[in-house]
Amino acid sequence: MDFWSYLASTLLLGIQEAAPLVLAAIGFTLIFRLNGFINVAFAESITIGAFVGVTLNLLGWNIYVSMIPSAISGGLLSVISYLAFYRPALRRGVGKAEMIILSVGVSYLFRHLIKIVWGNETMFYSSPGTQPIKVFGVGVTNLNLVAIGLVIVTAVAITLFMYRTRYGEKMRALADNEVLAKSSGVNPLATSTLIWAIAGVAAGVAGAFIGIRLMVSADIGWNIILFIIMITIVGGIGSVRGAIVAAFSVGIIQMGIALPANTYYASIALLVLFVVALKFRKEKV
Amino acid sequence: MSSGKVIHLKNVVKKYGGRTVCDIKDNVLGECGIEGLIGPNGAGKTTLINLISNKISLTEGQISFFKDDEEIDISKSSLGKLARIGLVRSNQIIQDFDSLTIMDSLLLSLAPSKQERFYKLFGDKKARKMAEEEIAWYLDFFHFNDPYGHADSAGEKKLLDVIRCMMLKPKYVLMDEPTAGLPEDQTQKAIELMKKKTQEEGMKILIVEHDLELIWGVCEKIHFMSEGKIMIKGTPEEIKCNEIVHKKYIGE
Amino acid sequence: MSSYWIQAISFVAIFIALAGSLYLQSSIGGITNFGIVGFFGVAMYLYTIFVVTLAMPPLLALLAVVGIVFVVALVLGRVILNLGPQSILVATLAFATIIRHLATVLEGVTGAAKGIGTVKMPWDFEKTSDEKILFMVVLIVLAAIVLLYAAKIKKTPYGRLMLSIKDNEVLSESLGKATLNHKVIYFAFTCAIIGLFGALTAPIYTYIFPHFILADVTFVVWIALILGGRMSVWGAVVGIVATKFLFDFGIESALSAFQVRMGPAFGAMWPNIKLAVFGAMLIAIFMFRPNGIVSRKREGGQQ
Numbered sequence: 001m002d003f004w005s006y007l008a009s010t011l012l013l014g015i016q017e018a019a020p021l022v023l024a025a026i027g028f029t030l031i032f033r034l035n036g037f038i039n040v041a042f043a044e045s046i047t048i049g050a051f052v053g054v055t056l057n058l059l060g061w062n063i064y065v066s067m068i069p070s071a072i073s074g075g076l077l078s079v080i081s082y083l084a085f086y087r088p089a090l091r092r093g094v095g096k097a098e099m100i101i102l103s104v105g106v107s108y109l110f111r112h113l114i115k116i117v118w119g120n121e122t123m124f125y126s127s128p129g130t131q132p133i134k135v136f137g138v139g140v141t142n143l144n145l146v147a148i149g150l151v152i153v154t155a156v157a158i159t160l161f162m163y164r165t166r167y168g169e170k171m172r173a174l175a176d177n178e179v180l181a182k183s184s185g186v187n188p189l190a191t192s193t194l195i196w197a198i199a200g201v202a203a204g205v206a207g208a209f210i211g212i213r214l215m216v217s218a219d220i221g222w223n224i225i226l227f228i229i230m231i232t233i234v235g236g237i238g239s240v241r242g243a244i245v246a247a248f249s250v251g252i253i254q255m256g257i258a259l260p261a262n263t264y265y266a267s268i269a270l271l272v273l274f275v276v277a278l279k280f281r282k283e284k285v
Numbered sequence: 286m287s288s289g290k291v292i293h294l295k296n297v298v299k300k301y302g303g304r305t306v307c308d309i310k311d312n313v314l315g316e317c318g319i320e321g322l323i324g325p326n327g328a329g330k331t332t333l334i335n336l337i338s339n340k341i342s343l344t345e346g347q348i349s350f351f352k353d354d355e356e357i358d359i360s361k362s363s364l365g366k367l368a369r370i371g372l373v374r375s376n377q378i379i380q381d382f383d384s385l386t387i388m389d390s391l392l393l394s395l396a397p398s399k400q401e402r403f404y405k406l407f408g409d410k411k412a413r414k415m416a417e418e419e420i421a422w423y424l425d426f427f428h429f430n431d432p433y434g435h436a437d438s439a440g441e442k443k444l445l446d447v448i449r450c451m452m453l454k455p456k457y458v459l460m461d462e463p464t465a466g467l468p469e470d471q472t473q474k475a476i477e478l479m480k481k482k483t484q485e486e487g488m489k490i491l492i493v494e495h496d497l498e499l500i501w502g503v504c505e506k507i508h509f510m511s512e513g514k515i516m517i518k519g520t521p522e523e524i525k526c527n528e529i530v531h532k533k534y535i536g537e
Numbered sequence: 538m539s540s541y542w543i544q545a546i547s548f549v550a551i552f553i554a555l556a557g558s559l560y561l562q563s564s565i566g567g568i569t570n571f572g573i574v575g576f577f578g579v580a581m582y583l584y585t586i587f588v589v590t591l592a593m594p595p596l597l598a599l600l601a602v603v604g605i606v607f608v609v610a611l612v613l614g615r616v617i618l619n620l621g622p623q624s625i626l627v628a629t630l631a632f633a634t635i636i637r638h639l640a641t642v643l644e645g646v647t648g649a650a651k652g653i654g655t656v657k658m659p660w661d662f663e664k665t666s667d668e669k670i671l672f673m674v675v676l677i678v679l680a681a682i683v684l685l686y687a688a689k690i691k692k693t694p695y696g697r698l699m700l701s702i703k704d705n706e707v708l709s710e711s712l713g714k715a716t717l718n719h720k721v722i723y724f725a726f727t728c729a730i731i732g733l734f735g736a737l738t739a740p741i742y743t744y745i746f747p748h749f750i751l752a753d754v755t756f757v758v759w760i761a762l763i764l765g766g767r768m769s770v771w772g773a774v775v776g777i778v779a780t781k782f783l784f785d786f787g788i789e790s791a792l793s794a795f796q797v798r799m800g801p802a803f804g805a806m807w808p809n810i811k812l813a814v815f816g817a818m819l820i821a822i823f824m825f826r827p828n829g830i831v832s833r834k835r836e837g838g839q840q
Contacts, residue, residue, distance in 0.1 A: 038623060089823055097569055097622040098823075101763065104756055105819030112813035120805055226634055229627055264642035271631045271638075278624050279616065338711075368713030382704040385697060393697045394712055400694040401719070403726050409693050453713060 010256040012140060018251025019147040020046075020206035020213075021224065025231040025243040026158055027202030031078075033238025034174065034195050035090065037099035038229055041081050042203060043221030044110035045074040049204030050211030050220055051114060054123045063125065064146070067208045074204020075197045081106050082196040087189075107222070115218045123216040147209050154202060159240050171195055230274040233281065290351050291315025291457045291489055292337060292372075297346035299329075299336055299513075307332050307513045314491055314508075315351070315457060318483035321504035322493045323524075325534050329513040330493045331377060334459050338374040339364060352456065371456035375463050377493075381442045387432045390445055391420045394452040423448050427474055440467045447475060451482060458490045464499060476503055497535070501525065509534070540666060545786040547673045547741050551734045552781050554680040555758045556765070556773035557687050558730045564767045565690060566723050567703025569622050572629030573758055575636040576728045578750030580606050580735030582640055582647055585656050585745045590646075595659035599736055606732030607725050614724040619717055633752060640747040647747070654744035676737060683730060687770035699723055753812075757781065760819045766829025775831050780818070784811045 028042050049070035056066040085106055089099060132141050162168035174191050203221075210220050231250055235242030250270060257266035292314040299307040307329045314320060322330050335341045337348055343360055350359045352370055359367060367373070382390060395416040424432050427444055436442045447463050464472040476499065482488040494500050500507060501521045509517045509524060511533045517524065524530055555573060562568045580602050587598035617628040640647045647653055658668040690696035701709040702716045710716045739745060757780065765776025822829060 038627070085820055085824075092824075092827075094823065094827070097626065100623065100626060101759060102820065102823045105760065105816045105823070108756065108760075108812050108816030109820065110816075112809040112816065115809040116806060116813065120809070226627075226630060230631070233624075233627070262642065264638045268635050268638050268642075271635050275616065275628050275631055278620060278628055340707075364707065364710040365713055365715050368711055373711065376708075380705060380708045382701045382708065384700040384704050389697050389700075392694065393701055393709075396694040396698065398715075401698045401714075403695055403723060405693065405695060449712060 006259060009259060010252060013259075014252030014255035015148060015248060016140060016144045016213075016251075017255055018248045019144070019151045020209040021227065021231065021251060022151050022244055022247040023154055023202045023206040023209070024224070025228050025235070025247045026155060026240050027078075027199035027206075028228050029232045029235065029238055029240065029243045030158075030162075030195050031199045032232055034171070034192060035086065035099075037096045038103065039081070039086070039106075040100060040103040040225055041106035041110055042078070042103075042199070042228070043225040044107055044114065045078045045200045045203035046207035046210065046221035046224070047111065047114060047218055048077050049074040049207030050216040051118055051123070051207075051218075052204075053208040054125050054211050054216040055118075057125045058123070063143075063212060067205055070208035071201045071204040074202070074207060075200035077110065078196045078200025078203065079193055081110070082193065087192070111218050111222060118218070120218075123211075125212045125216070143212060147213075150205065150209075154205070155240065155244050158198070158202075162240060167191075167194075227270070230270070230277075234274065234277045293349045293351070293356075294337075295347045295349070297333075297336060297348060298344050299332060299341070300344045305513055307336060309333070309346075309513075309515055312508070312515050312518075315489045317489070317505035319479060319490045319492065319504050321500040321507040322491055322510060323495075323497070323500055323507060323534065324510035328510045330510055331461055332513075333510070334374060334461050334491075334493060338372070338459055339367060350457075368453060368455070371454075372459070373450045373453050373455040373457075374459035375446045375450045375461065377461035377465070379439055379442045379466075380446060381436060383435075386435055387429055387441075387445060388420070390436075390449060391423065391452065392416055394449045395419065419452070423452075426478065427471065440471060443467055444471060444475070447478075451478070451488075454486070455488065458488065460490060460492045462493055462495070464494070464496065472499070479503065540669065541790070542786075543666070543669045543673050544741060545782070547669070547676050548785070549777060549782045550673070550676040550680040551738055551741075552758065552761070552777045553774055554676075554683045554734045555731060556762045556777050557680070557683045557770055558727050558734075559758050559762050560767065560770045560773045561687050561690070561727045561730075562724065563762070565687070565696060565703065566699050566720065566727070567622075568618070568720065568724055569626045570629045570724075570728075571626045571752075571755055571759075572631075572633035573731055574750050574752060574754040575629065575633030576606055576610060576731040577735035577738070577754060578633070578636050578640065579609065580732035581739050581742075581745060581750065582653075584736035585653050585739045586646060588656055588739075589653060599659075599733070602736045603729050603733050606735075607729040610728035610732075611721060611725040614721040614728075618720045618724060630752070630755075633750075633755060637747060637750050637752075640750060648745075649747060652744045652746045654742075656739040656743050656745070658740050672737075672740060676734075679733070679737075684770055684774065687773075757815065760815050763829055764818055764822050766831035768828055769831055772829050772831040776829070779830070780815060784814070 024042075024046055027045075028039070031039055031042070052073040053063075053066045053070035056069055057063055081103075085102065086099065089102055094102065133145070134140075160168075162172060171191055171194070174188055207221060210224075214220070227250060231243055231246040235244070235246030253270060253273075254263070254266040257269050290313050294309050294312045294314070296311070297307065297309045298305060322333070324330055332341070336343055337359075339359070339362055346360070347358060348360050350357045350367075350370060350372055357370060359370075359372070362370075382393075385393065392413065400411070427448070429441055429444075430437055436445050443463070443466050447460070450458055450460075464475055467475060479490055479492075480503070483490060492500070492504065504521060507519060507521060507524045508515050509527070509530050516529060516533075517527055519527070555577065559570065559573060562570050583602045583605060584598055587593040587601060588595055591598075593601070613629075613632060617625050620628070641649050643649070644651075658665075658672055660668055660671065662668045662671075691700065698709070698714060698719060701712075702714070702720060706716050742749065758777075761776030761780045762773055763776070764772075764779055765774065766772030826832070
């Protein structure tokens with residue numbers, strides 16, 4: 001492969017790869033900022049989106065339409081985990097580092113319940129009827145273009161929502177200082193629940209995309225959660241723009257290394273880069 | 286005992302954004318056994334203590350520490366290094382180790398680093414023996430409800446903080462409101478301890494306090510600080526009568 | 538003694554030692570290590586490579602591996618231990634993931650998914666079962682040593698030092714303690730213990746695969762310690778018995794003892810049920826008894 005086609009492939013395929021990662025990271029960074037802890041069980045909102053989507057798809061639903069229940073299921077799972085487990089724990093004074101451990105328990109519970117319900121087998125969406133298109137000599141599909149389009153739309157929508165609407169203002173106020181926010185009329189329960197729902201919805205759609213492009217198995221969320229955490233920390237906790245840039249960068253770097261070598265080396269390189277980035281962050285996580 | 290200079294502040298400035306909270310051109314500490322640092326709230330007393338003990342960093346200037354006639358620049362030294370060369374501080378806001386009993390805390394302060402190695406599993410008896418006498422003296426001097434348990438009140442924790450400092454046998458101790466929150470009898474004991482250490486062991490102390498009676502009674506020299514600057518230095522008599530001190534502080 | 542129970546007890550001993558090491562790192566040192574399986578796995582693979590590919594004598598290989606893990610942990614510790622607790626957690630998780638990826642991708646060295654072996658017992662007797670029994674005894678003795686150390690450490694100068702660093706690092710430093718250095722060395726030697734048991738797991742498995750070092754190992758140890766109770770090292774014992782022993786060996790043998798025939802469908806589902814229950818147990822502990830099963834009031838009546 002010559003250098004220009006390598007570059008084109010790296011960029012275009014990298015952006016494709018990153019699309020679901022971007023969506024998921026946007027959702028994750030919102031809840032990390034809001035409640036201050038890493039929620040490993042976010043992975044399961046991704047996973048359940050894929051499972052719900054593929055189940056409906058195999059029953060005959062159109063791929064794009066099946067994304068709606070994917071989104072809803074991701075949102076629901078996220079909200080349930082917040083209301084049933086995290087919120088009570090936070091109110092009991094459980095510390096931030098401990099909350100991660102709790103989220104590991106939630107993740108194990110959800111992930112293996114999913115496996116009990118759907119079985120151990122990997123599932124695949126039925127042939128999505130995608131059409132390959134050549135962009136700059138690189139093969140992409142119309143599905144991936146839709147994915148990227150959706151990512152852009154979601155990113156813009158969430159950014160506008162968070163920074164231009166009053167509701168978004170309330171959410172940011174709540175994340176910064178709960179006591180102050182409460183006294184200016186923000187309802188923490190309603191606002192927090194909404195943020196967790198939005199995050200879960202983003203995760204569910206991301207899961208559907210991963211499911212369509214790769215496969216649906218109970219580990220798909222779990223396999224990328226570390227990258228999502230990395231992206232959030234590197235991009236800046238709570239920064240939607242940072243998450244977008246970091247996630248696309250990860251996708252491109254990953255493709256850049258995976259093409260000549262393989263995905264394992266790409267992952268190793270990214271993880272090492274990540275530890276280095278942790279070291280040089282100004283705010284302590 | 287050396288000439289008496291222990292800490293030398295040269296052009297020490299601390300700014301937050303554009304705001305200068307501390308600006309000391311040239312000041313020397315340690316010329317007397319017990320010195321006081323007084324001033325109204327917001328004068329910058331705790332800031333100065335934090336600067337000397339390097340809890341916060343200097344914007345400009347230099348702080349030197351004199352040890353055995355050697356001048357050491359401590360502007361950037363870590364807390365640990367400061368403690369090892371003989372400069373310690375007690376804390377204004379109560380600090381303690383939740384997992385350690387009072388006895389544990391005292392043993393910790395006294396433990397030489399040779400003993401603190403992971404393979405020394407059986408070091409405890411030896412550690413205790415060596416420290417027994419000294420700990421017994423302190424436990425005798427002050428009253429703790431349960432020395433083998435945890436410090437059970439703010440007062441006990443404060444006292445423990447002071448004792449831990451003393452046990453390091455420092456050259457110079459910065460005490461930020463050491464008697465705040467202590468019951469009267471323990472306050473008297475604390476003062477007695479300070480006098481004993483400075484007279485018998487050559488230790489030098491700087492006390493930040495609002496309790497002026499205590500300051501007049503204990504300090505040989507007092508620095509008056511206001512708006513980030515040390516305005517006046519003098520003996521208790523001189524400070525008590527000083528016009529500026531009255532205007533900015535006592536008169537309030 | 539049946540070989541099933543020899544293996545069961547061997548694994549339980551190993552995991553008790555791992556949980557004990559985690560207790561040392563987390564409850565005494567205040568270090569949140571989400572990469573236990575990284576050190577475990579590095580040691581397991583290196584020992585196997587040394588003994589199988591390089592034909593080193595087992596004891597030498599063991600010492601070399603423990604030394605290497607110590608150094609690796611020393612370097613990693615120096616890099617990450619002055620970051621915040623969430624960073625340390627994520628960085629150790631990243632480390633363990635890197636190790637697993639390396640095991641998968643360095644096929645020439647590790648055999649990757651094809652596996653690498655055969656790792657034999659470090660001694661040769663007439664009866665294999667005797668070899669395994671001796672190994673089991675050695676594991677029990679070593680695990681007991683770890684537990685004893687962990688139980689006694691609170692009352693030693695070093696233990697008090699590490700506890701002080703965990704509780705209030707700044708205050709500890711102000712007493713003249715070189716806190717970062719101590720944390721790094723402590724991390725290194727406790728990871729070396731994890732490595733020791735990782736290496737000793739190889740002869741039990743005999744053939745090593747990358748899926749032996751998934752993050753599940755780390756989390757099972759965490760769940761066990763939290764369940765059992767983080768305030769005392771006996772929590773590590775209770776936790777492992779209540780999870781690994783009960784679920785991996787106890788229930789299985791009880792079911793077969795009562796001649797309950799489980800179809801292959803159940804067999805396939807069992808790991809999911811087990812891990813879902815572990816997750817639920819972890820959640821329940823956080824909600825209802827955060828200090829774990831073995832929790833007691835602090836001396837002096839404070840909680």
